[in-house]
Amino acid sequence: ELKVEQNPLFLSMQEGKNYTIYCNYSTTSDRLYWYRQDPGKSLESLFVLLSNGAVKQEGRLMASLDTKARLSTLHITAAVHDLSATYFCAVNSGGGADGLTFGKGTHLIIQP
């Protein structure tokens, strides 16, 4: 059974600081996704990582994938309040559904 673990689950940080969210998964997968969810809202796709060593950046967020370690990171650079949200990583489950298995999410609060 595929398991996806994120840490930390809760993070409070100050504007201007850097931090990294970690996502570990238990079995081989060929795709990893990062989503953002604002309170009471739907999930918004941030990044899709397809191969070992993949790195993608959008603004102050950068995601990377190490398939050998079964690890993805989401790095936040010089955080700003607008990045406060819950961030989920999700891994392709494979099989007939080709659905996603999600981590529990990292609730990120960025304080001025």
Place this chain on the structure above:
Amino acid sequence: NAGVTQTPKFRILKIGQSMTLQCTQDMNHNYMYWYRQDPGMGLKLIYYSVGAGITDKGEVPNGYNVSRSTTEDFPLRLELAAPSQTSVYFCASSYWPRQGGTPLHFGNGTRLTVT
């Protein structure tokens, strides 16, 4: 382009009542999914469909039923609602094969409370 549309946005049910959560997408996606999200948890797959007339169970299907009569619509039926079904329900769709790793597109969710 509306994407994935879910109705209703909110609903309160009494124990034992039934209801249908509606989901429709206008992107001509062949795959559709129902997830539930409980507080502080990630999303768990309830049911999925790979095309009209084809559905299958996900991780947590008990207490739910689905149908897929058209490409666009994928309703989720709750029979005999129980407090354990209090959750936020998300419908999602995607195109298969997902070459290039296109992500799932999510609706805005239905917040359901069973009391």
